[in-house]
Amino acid sequence: MSDPIRKLTEIFSEFPGIGPRQARRFVYFLLTRQDNYFTTLVSLLGELKESTLLCRSCFRFFPAPHNLQTELCPICADSHRNPKLLTVISRDVDLENIEKAHLYQGFYFVLGGSIPILEKIPEGRIRQKELLHIVEERIKKHALEEIILAMNLNPEGENTVDYLEQLLKPLSEKHDVKISTLGRGLSTGTELEYSDTETIKNALKNRA
Amino acid sequence: MSDPIRKLTEIFSEFPGIGPRQARRFVYFLLTRQDNYFTTLVSLLGELKESTLLCRSCFRFFPAPHNLQTELCPICADSHRNPKLLTVISRDVDLENIEKAHLYQGFYFVLGGSIPILEKIPEGRIRQKELLHIVEERIKKHALEEIILAMNLNPEGENTVDYLEQLLKPLSEKHDVKISTLGRGLSTGTELEYSDTETIKNALKNRA
Amino acid sequence: MSDPIRKLTEIFSEFPGIGPRQARRFVYFLLTRQDNYFTTLVSLLGELKESTLLCRSCFRFFPAPHNLQTELCPICADSHRNPKLLTVISRDVDLENIEKAHLYQGFYFVLGGSIPILEKIPEGRIRQKELLHIVEERIKKHALEEIILAMNLNPEGENTVDYLEQLLKPLSEKHDVKISTLGRGLSTGTELEYSDTETIKNALKNRA
Amino acid sequence: MSDPIRKLTEIFSEFPGIGPRQARRFVYFLLTRQDNYFTTLVSLLGELKESTLLCRSCFRFFPAPHNLQTELCPICADSHRNPKLLTVISRDVDLENIEKAHLYQGFYFVLGGSIPILEKIPEGRIRQKELLHIVEERIKKHALEEIILAMNLNPEGENTVDYLEQLLKPLSEKHDVKISTLGRGLSTGTELEYSDTETIKNALKNRA
Numbered sequence: 001m002s003d004p005i006r007k008l009t010e011i012f013s014e015f016p017g018i019g020p021r022q023a024r025r026f027v028y029f030l031l032t033r034q035d036n037y038f039t040t041l042v043s044l045l046g047e048l049k050e051s052t053l054l055c056r057s058c059f060r061f062f063p064a065p066h067n068l069q070t071e072l073c074p075i076c077a078d079s080h081r082n083p084k085l086l087t088v089i090s091r092d093v094d095l096e097n098i099e100k101a102h103l104y105q106g107f108y109f110v111l112g113g114s115i116p117i118l119e120k121i122p123e124g125r126i127r128q129k130e131l132l133h134i135v136e137e138r139i140k141k142h143a144l145e146e147i148i149l150a151m152n153l154n155p156e157g158e159n160t161v162d163y164l165e166q167l168l169k170p171l172s173e174k175h176d177v178k179i180s181t182l183g184r185g186l187s188t189g190t191e192l193e194y195s196d197t198e199t200i201k202n203a204l205k206n207r208a
Numbered sequence: 209m210s211d212p213i214r215k216l217t218e219i220f221s222e223f224p225g226i227g228p229r230q231a232r233r234f235v236y237f238l239l240t241r242q243d244n245y246f247t248t249l250v251s252l253l254g255e256l257k258e259s260t261l262l263c264r265s266c267f268r269f270f271p272a273p274h275n276l277q278t279e280l281c282p283i284c285a286d287s288h289r290n291p292k293l294l295t296v297i298s299r300d301v302d303l304e305n306i307e308k309a310h311l312y313q314g315f316y317f318v319l320g321g322s323i324p325i326l327e328k329i330p331e332g333r334i335r336q337k338e339l340l341h342i343v344e345e346r347i348k349k350h351a352l353e354e355i356i357l358a359m360n361l362n363p364e365g366e367n368t369v370d371y372l373e374q375l376l377k378p379l380s381e382k383h384d385v386k387i388s389t390l391g392r393g394l395s396t397g398t399e400l401e402y403s404d405t406e407t408i409k410n411a412l413k414n415r416a
Numbered sequence: 417m418s419d420p421i422r423k424l425t426e427i428f429s430e431f432p433g434i435g436p437r438q439a440r441r442f443v444y445f446l447l448t449r450q451d452n453y454f455t456t457l458v459s460l461l462g463e464l465k466e467s468t469l470l471c472r473s474c475f476r477f478f479p480a481p482h483n484l485q486t487e488l489c490p491i492c493a494d495s496h497r498n499p500k501l502l503t504v505i506s507r508d509v510d511l512e513n514i515e516k517a518h519l520y521q522g523f524y525f526v527l528g529g530s531i532p533i534l535e536k537i538p539e540g541r542i543r544q545k546e547l548l549h550i551v552e553e554r555i556k557k558h559a560l561e562e563i564i565l566a567m568n569l570n571p572e573g574e575n576t577v578d579y580l581e582q583l584l585k586p587l588s589e590k591h592d593v594k595i596s597t598l599g600r601g602l603s604t605g606t607e608l609e610y611s612d613t614e615t616i617k618n619a620l621k622n623r624a
Numbered sequence: 625m626s627d628p629i630r631k632l633t634e635i636f637s638e639f640p641g642i643g644p645r646q647a648r649r650f651v652y653f654l655l656t657r658q659d660n661y662f663t664t665l666v667s668l669l670g671e672l673k674e675s676t677l678l679c680r681s682c683f684r685f686f687p688a689p690h691n692l693q694t695e696l697c698p699i700c701a702d703s704h705r706n707p708k709l710l711t712v713i714s715r716d717v718d719l720e721n722i723e724k725a726h727l728y729q730g731f732y733f734v735l736g737g738s739i740p741i742l743e744k745i746p747e748g749r750i751r752q753k754e755l756l757h758i759v760e761e762r763i764k765k766h767a768l769e770e771i772i773l774a775m776n777l778n779p780e781g782e783n784t785v786d787y788l789e790q791l792l793k794p795l796s797e798k799h800d801v802k803i804s805t806l807g808r809g810l811s812t813g814t815e816l817e818y819s820d821t822e823t824i825k826n827a828l829k830n831r832a
Binding site: 091098150151153183185186187188190195196203 | 775
């Protein structure tokens, strides 16, 4: 007996942040939907990979335009942006918040992951070869001036920063490209009484 | 330009308990899956409604068996269960926890919803006609003895209990069918110091 | 150098549920109070033990009346209450919620604690001798009919119930005193989907 | 009838972060303490104000030394600290975390509060006169170079910063004293995906 309720529950349990109980609710939720909701979902899923491209420059996913087949996402194709700045992020979702801040006008590179502490094969976690290739290209073509490593401020993010700094050092030194990290200090909502020593140190050092 | 990333994010945002941010993570998660994961998901979704039946007696969803086309779920088709007991529940998911308790041996009826307080069209929220029909049938065929109204102990659940008691009263009185509700008192983890008055009242009344 | 700020912080850190950080806030809060707030606090603390009595029947704390020196709290001195019922609770705070329910009209006994699982000296955790003495007295003088063991529904509470049942068994059997525990089932807010098996079992068994 | 249990519960309910239920637990907790615990608490409370001094320079509380009567706390009396730096904080508790960071070697001033948005009498919330006096003194005696406004990064803290900047502007301009605020950006634990726009803006601006 095929049991799609159980099998779909298992599939949904693999979704990020979803346990078996909520996965089961998803399935029963779907069972009570109208047929057209269902058809839309299945057709969008079918379309998703076909109509989504991986940008060959920043490696983020973007919806494929109808008219012509491009391999560059709208940001990478935008000639008004500053080609001397490259921000390296871990995942696609990080990009949206940076764009929302309307402050940064350079380009991006999506690593596709980050490097856990003690990881033995760090190059298997991120798009290392692609990063080096893009950086070299941007140095040659656009005289790249600065690479911003925009990682989360947690152990895995800081470990990734350390790794990338080592990785990019030869290129950076040879071509005089600055490697920077995001500013540290108080973030929205921070109260001194409940802050850790590291945050207070950074807040004092970076006072302005 | 068709944008399946945005559209799928909207669809996932309708899933129970999922906001736009988590919906977006689902989409990026899917984009990084291998093709076979994808194919499995799409094919299971396609199958879901086809290979799932709505039991014509208890109105819960169940996986359709291969060999023959039945309209009764395994529980309703089980001749070893006690036909004199019927438990009315709001949703499919409630059934699994009751079955796990391995104490109840009667049958079920899934209302498909519950009735919010001040709802003007309560009969539009639940399978009212179907419930009355099944109860009558079980009275005639099996001399039904007890209907257990197994609702959540919150305002909506209690309102549903009140409504069902009124609805079933004529049948209950005419055929001498007992209408009961789940026992109330301390539930696992309850501490007296943090209990509300209602729970303490029930715990005292139902002491044993 | 005497440092009352540090020492008071340590004292407040022993208060139930208070960590060193909140304890320190208490001290700075006190430092900014007016002198009369301070005097009131110190004088109330000084008075607390003097003007509070331990009821010699139920062993709860109660404010000593001015006029005469009694050893019975207002509940134990109330001749309108039902002397055939005795409820055993762990701590003073449990009593207030039971009284608020306005359902119980019998008397109380405060154990002064509960018995953790695997405790080797259970009699050191509770007022065991006093309980046995009061029960015997209530049997002789008032023909006690029921002892209600009103413990939290958690492992420590259930362990205490088991211990008390064994402890009281000889008296209970000899004098035909019923020993009961609080009713179990759904408590306010319980939802079937998120209930544990034990709660559902109790809710089904105690349905009414 | 005097009821110290109820009255003490009321007093403890005024402690920062304490509701009536926890206040009541404090009282019962105290009732079960040994007499010497009690005596210690009462005597420490009695001592607290007597043996604690308010530093006449930074206005923080500090334990009075035995040998001689000073009006300067150990930090303000420390001739090895840098007299050209003054950090303004809201409360005593903020100071401890800054000291723990072992980075700052200047002096402090405790405002004694902060200014809520739309407050009509801001000068009633903080030690305004005292601040101006100390700043003038430090300019004259020590050629003060920088005042660091170390406020929480929330609306009330930012409002206080705005108010202090206006207040100190004349002195700052006349004597060329820099007014700075704590650095902003990612704090420990910040993840880009869950960051607000303001934090990301600051993190980009202050990258290094």
